[in-house]
Amino acid sequence: TDFSGYVHFRMTPVDIDTGRADTITILIDQLGIAIVTDLSAPSGELAGDVLVTYALQDDEQDTISLKIEYSVDGGATWDTAATSGNTTDLDTSLYNSSFTWHTATDLPGVDTTAAILKVTPHDGNNDGWPGIADSIQIDNNEPPTVTILLTEESEVSGNVAIPFQIADNESDIISIGIKYSTDSMDTWLLATTIDTTLVFDYTSYVGTITWISHIDLPLVDLDSVWIRLAVSDADPGGRDTVSIHLDNESGGPHVVSISPLDQDK
Known part of the structure; x- marks a missing residue:
């Protein structure tokens, strides 16, 4: 790097054959150059x-x-x-x-x-x-947050509409995960939803997810079922949780297994 002197610089053109080179002499003075x-x-x-x-x-x-x-x-x-x-x-x-x-x-x-x-x-x-x-x-991404707008301890059944509001300063594309718990939030299970893709742009930051509760929890009447929404963009974001009273004892369709009739009897 600390060099001062003359340097010969040659350039040679090439296609199929090598052409005629030309050479110049230049003075390089790198003394006193900050590095x-x-x-x-x-x-x-x-x-x-x-x-x-x-x-x-x-x-x-x-x-x-x-x-x-x-x-x-x-x-x-x-x-x-x-x-x-x-x-x-x-x-x-x-x-x-x-x-x-x-x-x-x-x-x-x-x-x-x-x-x-x-x-x-x-x-x-x-x-x-x-x-x-x-x-x-x-x-420097600021993770998003979510708020569940469902009233605490609401009594619901069947298809449960869960209103929410997302906040994200960068207006990113946001994914939402939804889980439920029946044991005071010790364990969480994936919830079955009507919506197959839970991805939202900034125009849909206020919306509703529908939980098909009678598929996940058929024929039950539970005073406390916890619902949790978790949001993410490039990074994991915030979560919000709400407790509801779920009564599926009589609500919602249920599949009943019926054995075929033995016509020989």
């Missing part, structure tokens, strides 16, 4: 404020400032990163230091495994050699 020799972000899934460490080199020991950018499209475009810490007027005592990247400011609601951070040093005259930290996992 980022190391740039490191923590491994694993990160969110919010991320501490980034760096190491600089400058043979002239200039005072250096850092231009810090990020990309989430493979480096096709770069945006200025929101940072705090040691990023400007860095003398040699700060050539090995750190700054904080405020990812929630730059990437609110974003969940990506391919964020790239680029740090370019500047010595007051020229930009130096940048450092790159890639494949940074950022998860």
